Amino acid sequence: MAPERWHVYVVDLEPRVGTKPGKQRPCLVVQPSEFGDAGLLSTVVLPLTTKTTRGDAYPLRVRIPRNACGLTRDSDVLVDQILAWDNELFGRDLGVIPDALQDEVRKALLEFLDLV
Helix, strand or coil, X not given: CCCCCCEEEEXXXXXXXXXECCCEEEEEECCCHHHHHCCCCEEEEEEEECCCCXXXXXXXXXXXXXXXXXXXXXXXXXXXXXXXXXXXXXXXXXXXXXXXXXXXXHHHHHHHCCCC
């Protein structure tokens, strides 16, 4: 089974290299589910961090409040840390983020990638 879009999974991101986050951490799947159904062995994700920023860091970060999709702490989606990660390294599914946050992440990606 391929990871589902807009779900947050615990993913093994070891080893840490440069600015790429390492360790086991929650990641938001942004790749459309249809690509996983097509047999791809990796999935595009955005890592999350609990080292949240003060103030507005949009479009580089989008805040997901604690208790959303099983998170125990406020977390920021690292929009500038786009990764394609092997599906074998995906662990527990923490749940889907609310529709309003999906829209916010979608807009942040479009702005960050200069596609608007």
